[in-house]
Amino acid sequence: MDDGRTPTPAPAVQGSVPLVVIGGYLGTGKTTLVNHLLREAAGRRITVLVNDFGDVSIDADLIEGASEGVLALAGGCVCCSFGDDLVGTLLQAAQRTPRPDILLLECSGVGLPAAVARSAALVLEVRVEGIVVVADAAQLRQQSGDRYVGDTVRQQLREADLLVLNHQDRCTPLEAMALRAWLPNCAGGVPLAACERGRVPADLVLGVRADAHADGAAWHGSGGRYLASAAPQPHPMRHFQRHVDHAVDPHALARELVAAGGGRLLRAKGVVPGLDGRHWRVQIMGRRIEIEAHVGEIGANAGTVVGIELLTDPWTPQPA
Numbered sequence: 001m002d003d004g005r006t007p008t009p010a011p012a013v014q015g016s017v018p019l020v021v022i023g024g025y026l027g028t029g030k031t032t033l034v035n036h037l038l039r040e041a042a043g044r045r046i047t048v049l050v051n052d053f054g055d056v057s058i059d060a061d062l063i064e065g066a067s068e069g070v071l072a073l074a075g076g077c078v079c080c081s082f083g084d085d086l087v088g089t090l091l092q093a094a095q096r097t098p099r100p101d102i103l104l105l106e107c108s109g110v111g112l113p114a115a116v117a118r119s120a121a122l123v124l125e126v127r128v129e130g131i132v133v134v135a136d137a138a139q140l141r142q143q144s145g146d147r148y149v150g151d152t153v154r155q156q157l158r159e160a161d162l163l164v165l166n167h168q169d170r171c172t173p174l175e176a177m178a179l180r181a182w183l184p185n186c187a188g189g190v191p192l193a194a195c196e197r198g199r200v201p202a203d204l205v206l207g208v209r210a211d212a213h214a215d216g217a218a219w220h221g222s223g224g225r226y227l228a229s230a231a232p233q234p235h236p237m238r239h240f241q242r243h244v245d246h247a248v249d250p251h252a253l254a255r256e257l258v259a260a261g262g263g264r265l266l267r268a269k270g271v272v273p274g275l276d277g278r279h280w281r282v283q284i285m286g287r288r289i290e291i292e293a294h295v296g297e298i299g300a301n302a303g304t305v306v307g308i309e310l311l312t313d314p315w316t317p318q319p320a
Contacts, residue, residue, distance in 0.1 A: 011038055013259040015247050016127040019103040019120055019204055020285075023113030024134035025143055025153050029166040030106050031203075033198035035059045037104065037250045038077055040202035047075040047093045047100040049086075051108050063132035086119055090129045094125035094175055100208055114159040127292075130285030132205055133160035137194060141182055156188040162204065162266065162286030165194035191286040193268050201237070202306065204227075207308045208239065208267050237266070245274045250280035271298065272303030 024030050034048055035058065048058070057147070065072040071079035076098065082089035094101055105120065113131045121128050124311050132181055134155050136143070143153045147185060150308055157163065183192075192201045203209065244253070250272055268284040271294050279294040279302060 009106065015172060016102055016125055017100055018129045018207060019105060019126045021105050021117045021120065021131045022111045023107040023111065023131060023156050023236070024109065024117070024136065024164075025136070025149065026109030026155065027139075028109075028134040028136045029164075029198045030109070030134045031057050033132075033147060033164060033166070033200070034106060035062065035106060036198045036200075037202050037205055038073060038075070041075050041077060041206070042202065043075070044077075044101040044206055045098060046073075046105050046206070047076070048073075048077070048079040049080065049082050049089060049093060049103060049105045051082065051106075062213070085121055086116070090120055090123045090126050096124065104205070109147070109165055112152070112155055112159060127290075129207065129283055129290065130161040130288045131163050132155060132164055132285075134164045134166050134198070135172075136167050137165045137179060137231050138167050138175065140165075141179060144186060152188050157190070160190050160246055160286070161288035163187055163190045163192040164198070165199055167196065168194050169196045176263075189287055191263060193266060203205050204267050205309055208269060208308055212245070222232070224239055237264075237308055237310045240307050240309060242270070242307070244270070244303045244305065245278075247273045247275050250274055250282050250291050254282050254284060254291060257284060257305070258287075258289070264310035266308050266310065268305055268307030271302045272305065273303065 022030050022033065036048060038048070038058070039062070046320055047104075051176060058073065062074050063071055064074060069081050073079055078096070078100075080093055082091055088106075090103070093100060094123075100237050103126065105116060113133060117128050117131055120126055135153075140153070144150050144157075146153070147175065242257070253272060265284065266286060269282060271279050271281050274280045279298055281290075281292050281294045282305060283290040283292075285306070
C-alpha cells in the first residue's frame with residue numbers, strides 16, 4: 001500500500017478490473033454501505049464479493065435471482081461468495097461477461113483489510129484501488145479499547161485509505177468532540193467521510209467519472225455529513241476537473257493534488273501525458289496514490305483529472 005508520499009509505478013494489465021476492499025468491525029454498516037452503492041450505481045456493473053451469503057444482507061428488492069453461488073442483482077450487478085478461495089473467485093469475477101466495471105470486496109468484520117488487499121493483488125486481472133474502512137462513530141472509542149477486539153479495530157483504522165465514519169446521528173455533541181480529539185491517535189492522516197446509514201456519494205467508492213458533475217456543483221447528500229467539533233452539521237463537497245494540456249511528471253502531479261487539497265481531497269483519477277512520451281493513469285483514494293502506465297487507446301478524456309473534495313475542513317463546525 002502506498003502512503004501517498006512516495007508513489008511508485010505499478011505494473012499495468014490490459015483490461016484489469018478495479019477493486020475496492022471494504023473493511024470494518026461487526027455492526028459498523030459495511031453491508032448498508034454496499035446496498036447504498038448498488039442503488040447509486042448509475043449504470044455501473046458492480047460485482048460484490050463476500051465470504052458467505054449468510055454473512056451479508058443484500059436488500060431483497062435488489063436481488064433478481066440466484067444460481068451456483070451467485071446472486072443476480074439489479075442493474076447488471078452480481079454478488080459472489082468466495083469462501084476459502086478468494087483468488088480463484090476474483091479471477092472468475094474479473095473474467096465475467098459482461099465485464100464488471102468495479103469489484104467490491106466486503107471483508108469479515110474481524111478481518112484485516114490490508115491482508116485481503118495483498119491477496120487480491122496476486123490476481124493480475126485485478127487492480128486494487130484502495131481500502132475503505134467503515135467505523136461506528138458512536139461505538140468506535142469503546143470498541144478500540146476493548147480487551148478482546150480493540151487490537152483488531154485499531155489495526156483496521158490504520159489500514160484505511162479512506163475512513164467512512166458511519167452512524168453520525170447516534171453521536172451527542174460531547175461524543176463528537178471526544179472523537180475528534182481521539183481519532184488522530186489511531187487514524188492520523190486518513191481522510192474521512194462521516195455519514196448516516198452509509199450514505200456517502202457513490203463516486204467516493206466506485207470511482208469518480210469524467211462526466212459526473214462537471215459543473216463543480218456541491219453535494220450535500222441525503223444523510224451525508226462531515227464530522228464537526230460539536231454536533232455534526234452538513235459539510236458540502238464538490239466534483240472538480242483539472243485539465244493537463246502538457247507533459248507532466250505524474251508522481252509530482254499526484255503529490256500536488258494531495259497537497260493542494262490540504263486533507264480535503266477524497267478521490268481523484270485521470271490519464272495524463274508523461275514526460276517520457278507515455279500516458280499515465282493517476283488514481284487517488286484518500287491517502288493512497290497509484291500511478292501506472294496507461295494501456296490501450298487514449299480516450300477523449302485524456303488529460304483531464306476529475307476528483308471529489310470537501311469544501312471545508314472536516315473538523316470545522318458549520319452554521320446551523
